[in-house]
Amino acid sequence: MVDVTAQLAQAAQRAQAAGLPYAGAVTPEEAHTLLNALHNAVLVDVRTQAEWNFVGGVPGAVCIEWKSFPGMQPNPDFLAQLHARVPSDAHVLFLCRSGARSHDAAIAATAAGYTQCYNVLEGFEGDRDAHGHRGALNGWQAAGLPWQQG
Template sequence: MSELNQIFQRAQARAGEAGLPYSGAVTPAEAFALLQGLPNVRIVDVRSSAEWQWVGVVPGAELVAWREWDPLHGMQPNPHFLQQLQTRVDRENVVLFLCRSGARSHDAAALAAQHGYSEAYNILEGFEGDKDGAQHRGALNGWQAAGLPWQQG
């Protein structure tokens, strides 16, 4: 069995164990392997525009914010999320959703699966990962800590 098939099997097993409403969950390293190994894989970064600009982005990722800052009301859901996703990413693609820590991307993967994305996956740990003992992100786990390609926004 190929490495990519093994990744899909592990991702789907995680989905079954956790009762996820989408295809599966992958680690950052697994997401990168899928991205490198298959032509129809897309990463969709659902963080806010401020996070893309100030924290960084995965090169080539589709940037579709799940929530955005409203000066009057604070962070608000993006009412156009689904439409923006459908415009930028084909439903036939393997779609890997990414956020800061894996929570917003979980919600985005669930919504995508409800709307016809049959291969929707959450990237566990997210871009920055969990907080360490000093309450800082970016070193313990996640895309950055794994040493995967990213660039400052």
């Protein structure tokens, strides 16, 4: 059995060491464990509709764009959409392609009153490999965690 308290403490230590203004940073594997272990954990995928459709996503994730394709303009309704779909007392695990947009979303959600925000490090597709491809080096997909094609 996984010690969820220890995982959350490790996530908080990562955040503190990096000076992050939100509750913690988790690996994809840790995020998956927390989603299965905590009754109030929610995965929020902040990638674009195009990414969900063409790259795929995590079954059961709440999808709310942080920025919209093709211009990558910020979603002005992000926080309203988050409040409408995710309780403010939830453990909110933010996921994007590589961990950058989800970092920004975790900051915004924390500033808006969510106290348990976590960035999923490496994101869904992870970093580019030596050939410039994503999805094999690290991230949710490379970890072999559940996902489905869009």
